[in-house]
Amino acid sequence: MNPQEALALLPQWKHAVLVYTGSDGYPMSVATSFQAGIDSVELAAVSAGPEEPPDGEAQLLFSSIRPYPGVGYDQRRYLELTGTLTKGETWRFVPRKARGWDENTLPFPELCERAVRQANRYLAQLSAERGKRVTPEMSAGWKLFVATRAPFLTATLVPVALGVCVAAYQHHFNLGLVLLTLIGAIAVHLGLNVANDYFDARSGADGQNMTPTMFSGGSRVIQYGLVSQRQMLMLSLAFYAIAIVCGLALVALTGPGLLWLGVAGLFVSWFYTAPPLQLVHRGLGELAVALGFGPIMVLGAYYVQTGHYALLPGLLSIPVAILVMLILYANEIPDRLADALAGKRTLVVRLAPKQVVAAYAVAAGIAYASLVAVVVAGIAPWPVLFALLTIPLAVQVVRGLARTYDRPYDIMPYLQSNVLLHLATGSLLSAGILAARLIP
Helix, strand or coil: CCHHHHHHHHHHCCCEEEEEECCCCCEEEEEECEEECCCCEEECCCCECCECCCCEEEEEEEEEEEEECCCEEEEEEEEEEEEEEECCCCEEEEEEEEEEEECCCCCHHHHHHHCHHHHHHHHHHHHHHHCCCCCCCCCHHHHHHHHHCHHHHHHHHHHHHHHHHHHHHCCCCCHHHHHHHHHHHHHHHHHHHHHHHHHHHHHCCCCCCCCCCCCCCCCCCCCCCCCCHHHHHHHHHHHHHHHHHHHHHHHHHHCHHHHHHHHHHHHHHHCCCCCCCCHHHHCCHHHHHHHHHHHHHHHHHHHHHHCCCCHHHHHHHHHHHHHHHHHHHHHCCCCHHHHHHCCCCCHHHHCCHHHHHHHHHHHHHHHHHHHHHHHHCCCCCHHHHHHHHHHHHHHHHHHHHHHHCCCCCCCHHHHHHHHHHHHHHHHHHHHHHHHCCCCC
16 A cells, blocks of 8 residues: 555554664664654654664554454454654654555455465575575475365265165175275375366466465465475376276276276366366366266266166266265355456356356255156155255355355355265265165
8 A cells, every 4th residue: 555545544543663773783662652644643752761763764563453252363454654753843754655454354364365475485585595495394294185185075975975875775785896996086086186276276277366265266285385386297197097097997897888987087087177178167167077076976886886887876966966066166156256367267257146146056956856856756765865854054055155255254154064065965865775775
């Protein structure tokens, strides 16, 4: 901000802290009262011990903070003026530069994110001075956990579990094949997560995102200098290599019918963000996620157990596919401005806010309606309707998205509920299909 804007804000504070360089070369600070003018600040005469502030370069600091019991602090704001102090009958401070922050206009997480570039410049300068690269410190295990976004693996566990449960309902179950399927599916998912960060860093989508959340904006390990782009690419390829080895082993054990489904899964996963297709940039990312984490994984897990495909697991994968798609869809809401700047034209970028929320509600309704339809048609046993118990949670998410659409940090509880919605619905669906073995 310019000094005139800063001076207009001074009535918010009652006291200031004058900072200057003492005779020993160290900074000194002392509290003082003040009176703001049009182009300067009048200060009360002060002294720090035996030494009085000299004329010349100085700073004025204004700060406010309120303890928030049990949580931390709020109402944080500060203002820093740099200028010239002149003493006489009155002490006059003329500001030359000004900077500050107000939590009411700029949330603290966004403030930290906007400081990342400055921090990276500092680390680059420090690296040049020391003659070796200086980076933030983090343990390798924790760095891997953050880079892969492992908590989102529920999106893989749900469809694999559903496919296995439908096979078990039909008297097919092999624990060894279940474990191999899980390893392969998890590897694909982690490869996708890491590749997504790599390509979003290259396109600038994550770099321009100043409001990342726990559920959106990527892992941020590249932006924070914890992992290089090349390291992320190698990590992604390593996960895909593990997935391919597991897939080929499963093909050898269960039959060639699995091969085309595995190839389709890898194709959709890689080109989700990778050029030249970049499906998510073309508004097709949601569809790609629905296919990959819906029919492809459910039918794949089912085929591994039974050696054939069937209508029942395919139809039951529809609600799971839609709800996992809605995880991505809702998580794109805080990212929409950065995505638009980077040319990442997701559905959320393409639609108006009310249309985004309405489309979420319609899609969730279709998910539940499809479940009722397969039961009414006599294709699925009635206990799968246990999954309808999550409808109130879906309604809560819809209302929350509508209320907090333009507030990236207030929307986070509803993004979390959205992840829980997929997990709970999928779990109840799997439990229902297993319960059908016991309930007439």
